[in-house]
Amino acid sequence: MWLKPDEILLKNAFKLWVTEKDNEYFVLQRRRGYGEGGGGLTGLLVGTLDTVLDSTSKVAPYRILHHTPDSQVYWSIACGVTKEEIVQHWDWLQQNIMRTLSVFDSSEDITSFVQGKIRGLIAEEGKTSLVLEDDPEKFREALLRFEKWFELPPEEKLVTYYSCSYWKGKVPCQGWLYLSTNFLCFYSYLLGAEVKLVISWDEIWRLEKTSNVILTESIHVLAHGDDHYFSMLLHLNETFVIMEQLADYSIKRLFDKEAFQREPALSDPLQITKRGLEAHAKSEQFRTFFRLPREENLLEVHESFLWVPFSHFNTLGKICLSENYLCFASQDGSQCHVIIPMREVVNVEKPDTSSRALTVCVRGKRALRFSEVRDYQRLANAIRSRCGISASPQHSASSEAIRGECQSLINHFEDNPEDVTLMVGQKDSSKAVSTEALMTVFHPQDVENLDPKMLKEKMKEQSWNIHFSEYGRGTSMFFTKKTRDLIVRGVPEALRGELWMLFSGAVNDMATHPGYYTELVERSLGTSTLATDEIERDLHRSLPEHPAFQSDTGISALRRVLTAYAYRNPKIGYCQAMNILTSVLLLYAKEEEAFWLLVAVCERMLPDYFNRRIIGALVDQAVFEDLIRENLPQLVEHMTDLSFFSSVSLSWFLTLFISVLPIESAVNVVDCFFYDGIKAILQLGLAVLDYNMEALISCHDDAEAVTILNKFFDSVTNKDSPLPPTVQQAPLGNNDKASHFSVDISELIREAYEKYGNIRSEEVERSRKRNKLYVIQTLEDTTKQNVIRVVSQEVRFSASHLDELYNLFKRQHFLSCYWTMQSPALLHHDPSLAYLEQYQLGFQQFSVLFSLLEPWAFCTTKSTLSLWVFRLIDENQDGLVNFKEFSCALDILYSGSFTNKLKFLFKLHLPPGNLYSYMLHIFQPLIFQKMVGKVDLQAYLKQWQNEILKKEETIKDLPRIDQTQFIQFSKTLYNIFHGDPEEESLYRAVAHVTSLLLRMEEVGRRLQEPSSPPAKPAGNTAAEESSTEEASTTPENSDTSSSHNSQDAGPNLSETEWSFSFEQVLASLLNEPVIVSFFERPVDIQAKLGHAKVAQLNREKL
Secondary structure (H helix, E strand, O other): OEEEEEEEEHHHHOOOEEEEEEOOOEEEEEEOOOOOOOOHHHHHHHHHHHHHOOOHHHOOOEEEEEOOOOOOEEEEEEEEOOHHHHHHHHHHHHHHOHHHHOOOOOHHHHHHHHHHHHHHHHHHHHHHOOOOOOOHHHHHHHHHHHHHHHOOOOOOOEEEEEEEEEEEOOEEEEEEEEEEOOEEEEEEEEOOEEEEEEEEHHHEEEEEEEOOOOOOOEEEEEEOOEEEEEEOOOOHHHHHHHHHHHHHHHHHHHOOOOOOOOOHHHOOOOOOOHHHHHHHHHHHHHHHHHOOOOOOOOOEEEEEEEEEOOOOEEEEEEEEEOOOEEEEEEOOOOOOEEEEEHHHEEEEOOOEOOOOEEEEEEOOOEEEEEEOOOOHHHHHHHHHHHHOOOOOHHHHHHHHHHHHHHHHHHHHHHHOOOHHHHHOOOOOOOOOOOOOOHHHHHOOOOOOOOOHHHHHHHHHHHHHHHHHHHHOOOOOOEEOHHHHHHHHHOOOHHHHHHHHHHHHOHHHHHHHOOOHHHHHHHHHOOOOOHHHHHHHHHHHHOOOOOHHHHOHHHHHHHHHHHHHHHHHOOOOOOOOOHHHHHHHHHHHOOHHHHHHHHHHHHHHHOOOOOOOOOHHHHHHHHHHHHHHHHHOHHHHHHOOOOHHHHHHHHHHHHHOOOOOOOHHHHHHHHHHHHHHOHHHHHHHHHHHHHHOHHHHHHOOOHHHHHHHHHHHHHHEEOOOOOOOOOOOOOOOOOHHHHOOOOEEHHHHHHHHHHHHOOOOHHHHHHHHHHHHHHHHHHHHHHHHHHHHHHHOOOOOOOHHHHHHHHHHHHHHHHHOOOOOOOOHHHHHOOOOOOHHHOOEEOHHHHHHHHHHHOOOOOOOOHHHHHHHHHHHHOOOOOOOEEHHHHHHHHHHHHHOOHHHHHHHHHHHOOOOOOHHHHHHHHHHHHHHHHHHOOOOOHHHHHHHHHHHHHHOOOOOOOOOEEHHHHHHHHHHHHHHHOOOOOHHHHHHHHHHHHHHHHHHHHHHHHHOOOOOOOOOOHHHHHHHHHHHHHHHHOHHHHHHHHHOOOOOOOOOHHHHHOEEOHHHHHHHHHOOHHHHHHHOOOOOHHHHHHHHHHHHHHHHHO
8 A cells, every 4th residue: 555655764673674675766665573573573563563552564564665865854655455457556666656766866856756656646546435434544553454354345435543542341341443334343453362353233233322430421332242341542523423323224225225325425335434434424414303304404503693673682592404494403491492494585685794793584574683793704605695686786786676576475375375275386276185184173262251261262363472482483483491481371262283293303304395285185085005004904993082083174174184105115114103194184274284284294203113113112212211210219119121101101101091081172282293202102101100109000911001091091081171071081990089199291291391300312312323223133133032932943954053154044035135236145034024134134144144054064066056956945946945845945955864964965055055946946936927928827836846845855756856957966976076185086976986886877768668578676666657758747857957958849868768766876885884884974163163164254255
């Protein structure tokens, strides 16, 4: 590797380097302790220095220096891991540089020329390099160490590296931590003790920051049941964020395809960089906090003060700019933030240079003034460019005119809202899409008759109107503590839909996608899928007690929203509990608004909740358990197993308490959820358990605890709800008992915020990421245990061997996915399939793993043998092999009897081991479909295949092997025996068996001639009948080999007559003890598995 020329003094390095070659201008040196005579104390000391110190020499045992005869200064220009690599560089210098140097007169010119040439070579390499780091030179050195020490495939992308200590037991090992796209690696070498650690991200169960008495602050990694601790990190938080991002990326890409979204920074595993990961983490946090669409990325951050008109003071915070949004969040504890869509900005006034301030004018005659912005001019230009606003003074008059026209249009649309649809170009969908919230249709407010509840409702509305006048209304409203206080007290029925849209960010989705929902409804109309069938089944189970869903109006609206979403997002499609949530959304929001609210919930606020494995809900249950341990220690002491709360709380998270609380109370919970996200649900869950603490502690079993919680939920009421009794839900329990006590939902929510409001959203998100690894790995472990339980009934492997074999099989599946986004293995992996079908290997993957595990270590035709085995065990012939098929084949080869092993080898040379038959079986259905249209032959082919498999179950029903197949069978035996200590004896035994079988067949042929008498030995008669039957039932097999040599109709008779039954082959080989002992030789299964585990990555490298 060429290096940026660096000046060194050679006299200080005499004891560490040995000169191998030199000439007038260059010196090639070898590091002491490497190469010939490199052992002993010198090697130990040099190796320790090379690991601890951060220098090029610690990884490159060879280097090239440049010097001139009249100078004592040397320049390092190249280094190499191997002698071959450094010699290539040396030869290049000899051929391309040495001749040129003779034309220079001075040493300075020679050195200047050499340095320029080397820098040019490095720059040329950098054009195609994937390294995008702050210090490319140091990163190149680290990459060289990484490749040398861990010997991973060259495609593996190093992301970053850190110096740290790894705790092996109670002893710290100082070394280097390398974080690559797919692996966490550590290397240390101290006085001959080498520590090397390689953990793939998909194997990690826990990743968290910890501290204890010995380790003040460290990173804890749990993988394969082993704990690993890394400490003494200079940038621990930065390191942890990168590790967290890489682990999360690996989990999403390999395990959780339903939630995996390709993002520019993570689109290609070969292009991931530290900068990209850091930017992705910041953008993710930015989108989560401000509830922005997932397409938004954080582009700029500026610290500034914002003038808050309602408080009459400047609040310190940060301006966050993305492609379509300008956001501000305070940092002084006022909990104030504001979101300004660029579409709402009408002007950016000329910045004030004295106070470094700029004013952003938005629709609705509002302005926001940001001051003390360090790069205010650049920020103003960036906002103008994104809004399409000119900064020239001559356009100010036209800008004012445009603002006036926009304001008049806004006023018009506020007075005539029905015109908005025509303005944005939406189709008239009044016939297909409901334009009113169902609550306004089925429960219109009686303005004249104001009972106490309605009066209180009007007071709430007045409080919100006052809030709007002070803090703004709509997308650019200020969010403050006062906003949350109003939410906790309850949202008025009339404003609920509007505020849900605002708090969730769905209002922005809807504004930027005009007409999208109507088009989805039209396109999804009449479609029939599994999702639509499930939707139809659950339509009448959605709030059946509410009048809105006892009519066709509500049912039709619910059907359209759910079907449209299933059409939009087929990865999720439809999941139970979506119907309950959507029903409540339709009560308070218009149909299109309910659709966008559902999008916000499923894709942003509750990620991974609504999929086949409800991973998101399981993750939040784990977060909930952590919060119980932290906030309710008395309950933890009494109930050490908190899994009970996980099972009970599942419906709380999936339906936001809608399924357990009366509807009039549940909507107050939904209010808080849309404002505070999952944090509100967690707080309320803790408050529920806290309220019932004494009863739960005194209960004796889980059933009693469930009864206590159900009675509590039945007792929750909403005394301020203006809904009539026909709409409100009656308690499900005994009314007499429930009437003794009741809990108001507003008081319960207020108590939840008072006691547990200190839980920060950032902490919840961190806990989500930490627990997601554990949840995913737990599900994967469940899959493994189920697979092993099924397979163990059919093989003789021990449970521990099956466990190791499954890990190797699964890892081989992932190895083909690590370095590409288009891996067929990724396409085949589907967590929703049956356990056995979730991980399958194609031929290339199978061939690598089988070559590591097959018992004949000296076999010279491994690729051919692997292909035949793959065809044979691929029972459904789909080009994929599952774990059961793989382990059953290995079980025969490892632990089968001599007869079973020989039978397996015999069947390898019969169809589907035969390539022509195998390919014909795969492509025949496709050919027939093209010829005859929609004729489905799958049922017939499956029946035919099952009949073949049944025939192969017994020795007598095995087909006879023809001459070509027998010759190949003999070659296979020779290849298997090649290299064995008893190779010569085995060869003679095979030759003897072959000769004997041929003589037997020759006798049989003579007896079959027409001139021969009809009487035949019983054995030959059976063989002839079997041969005749085989020739008549599968003529294509016998014709295959001769069809290439003859154009005549009819097969070659000599080939059809040359055939052997399995009984003949078996009987002949049983007479050769050396062959029998070879196949009955025991296999060290543990050694095989251990070798495969070590060599798997290196084999992939080949």
